[in-house]
Amino acid sequence: MKLCMIGTGYVGLVSGVCFSDLGNQVICVDKDLAKINKLKNGIIPIYEPGLEELVKKNIKNKRLNFSNNLKESIKKSDIIFICVGTPTKRNSSNADLKQIYNVAKELSKSINKFKIIITKSTVPVTTGDTIENIISKKNSKKKFSVLSNPEFLREGEAIRDFIYPDRIVVGSNDTKSNKILKNLYSPLIAKGANYLNTSRRAAELIKYASNAFLATKITFINEIANLCEKTNINIDDISIGMGLDQRIGGRFLRAGPAYGGSCFPKDTKAITSTGDNFKTNLTVIKSVIKSNEDRSKLLLKRVYEILNNKIKNKKISFLGVTFKANTDDMRDSSSLKMIPALSKKGALIRYYDPTGFKKEFKKHKNVNYSDTIIKCLYKADLIIIHTEWNDFKSLDFKKLVKNKKIMIFDMRNLYSPKKMIKKNLKYFSVGRGL
Ligand SMILES: NC(=O)c1ccc[n+]([C@@H]2O[C@H](COP(=O)([O-])OP(=O)(O)OC[C@H]3O[C@@H](n4cnc5c(N)ncnc54)[C@H](O)[C@@H]3O)[C@@H](O)[C@H]2O)c1
Known part of the structure; x- marks a missing residue:
């Protein structure tokens, strides 16, 4: 054809x-x-x-x-x-x-x-x-x-x-x-x-309803992760335990940063607008949008807490800045909120991404691209694992960072807290206690 x-x-x-x-x-x-x-x-x-x-x-x-x-x-x-x-x-x-x-x-x-x-x-x-x-x-x-x-x-x-x-x-x-x-x-x-x-209209709506539902799953598990942090429960156990129920399914149940990308943020907004245009209040999706907007602020607050609110001149290294692994797409990535906010507070930011330099950070002060993980992590005060690329899953931080005190905020729960503590690293993750 x-x-x-x-x-x-x-x-x-x-x-x-x-x-x-x-x-x-x-x-x-x-x-x-x-x-x-x-x-x-x-x-x-x-x-x-x-x-x-x-x-x-x-x-x-x-x-x-x-x-x-x-x-x-x-x-x-x-x-x-x-x-x-x-x-x-x-x-x-x-x-x-x-x-x-x-x-x-x-x-x-x-x-x-x-x-x-x-x-x-x-x-x-x-x-x-x-x-x-x-x-x-x-x-x-x-x-x-x-x-x-x-x-x-x-x-x-x-x-x-x-x-x-x-x-x-x-x-x-x-x-x-x-x-x-x-x-x-x-x-x-x-x-x-x-x-x-x-019907044509049904096909149009299937797409939006599907994306809104997936965004809801992510937001849901992110909120449960917040509760896990307060109750000393490991969110990974909850994700597995819930996901084994075939009515729920395990995908899109991993706690992490706010959802981003070229689809979920815009599609959740658009479907609520369609609802409003047809006088149907899609309250669940509206609250998902609000919760996701709050998510980046909440993770930023965690970063401030980890650094005892002393952000100025702190060397913060981001591993991955796209909205997820295996793409170069920066649209609505949560790093676009976090990096500028930290730069405004005087942090010295380096980032490494397997897909290279990002023009989105060009205008921000003290935000620099490193073309290798080694350069990015060298002498960092805080490492933020922002995306789940395989490249970031088995790093020898002690060897790479060359700092006495190493702090890591793993926003994707890639590492085991027990193993990290054993290695004497100050390790923070999501939904697994502070
Ligand atoms: N990116 C995804 O993962 C994904 C997945 C499913 C659905 N979608 C949907 O698919 C659509 C496209 O998304 P995308 O990510 O591929 O967008 P994109 O921005 O990567 O690509 C769109 C392309 O269309 C071109 N274009 C715009 N107007 C044109 C015209 N008049 N003539 C010729 N070319 C024109 C642009 O130059 C651009 O290259 C969106 O509605 C998106 O929501 C995207």
Whole structure:
């Protein structure tokens, strides 16, 4: 099949490449010419394990193309996936759908034969209706069909998630398009993926409800961790004990920093706005948002306590600054709140991240990138383990830090408190007592 992915970011690039690997002819389009030129030369603009090999393989096999010519790419394709960003609107909780509607307008001018138009971007309920209205202003409804096919991949695991998804959700009542989509996904269905056909609005809401639920699980366990700290209980026991209940499940039950990333913060806000727009107060999700906002403040307070409120000139080393391991995505990472707050109080901050330097900290005073763990940890007063990269899981702190007093705040509970105490390290973690 001939596909066009509009928006070549984390979702458009990964799903476009994977579709091409399944034997389809795919054009990945982006308005960012620099990105397209890099990709044409096999340079991957994002960090995603396994992606580079797959891009190179499918360019070589002539199934994967990159372009910034939207009109031409639409004309050449039968199925168009909209994969552009849907960030939060400035000064509001609503999703900003400018990029989606711009694409819809472009599409309305370029329909030369029947097109299946699919939102893979996460869009609020009724967005598909609006896209249909925009396109039908210039085209007969017989010439196109608008579907919702939300994407559930996780950054860092994106290729595996695309090939072995828990479920594929396609929202449409159009029998002809549904048949084509089921055929497109048939190699994944053959490997065991569940295929769910719903109404377009239901598919749109499944995505938001799923993300809100996962964010709720994280926030829930973070609050239970707070209680564990007061009652001298190990949160890891609670996570395991709860997770063994199949009705609950163990995933997303690990205590840590506030959830971040390009999806949960914006999607929890957007679904509450949708609720408000339809006069439905989604109080659970609203309290999750509030609790998560408080989380970074609470962990910062812990940092201040660990340092006896003497922050000025303290050498604080962050291991990992992205919102989670195995991605370079900084969007809404809790480090964006913690590092500037500590820098304002006069701390001398160094950070190391396996995905390199982050422009987000450029403007902050005394915040410097170290290109190795060794340089980052040398003579640190306090080490903050912020993300759960494998690289950080078995460090010999005594050898690396070269300080008499070593203090570690492990926000991901990567180490055993008993072992750390045995090594004479002052070790703090989350939900395992102060
Ligand atoms: N990142 C994730 O893990 C993830 C997972 C599931 C769903 N989603 C959803 O998928 C959507 C895309 O997310 P992302 O992280 O891939 O975003 P992204 O910001 O990485 O990529 C979006 C791309 O779209 C391009 N773009 C914008 N307008 C364009 C236009 N008119 N023509 C061509 N290109 C255009 C941008 O230049 C950018 O490269 C969002 O709605 C997001 O919520 C993301």
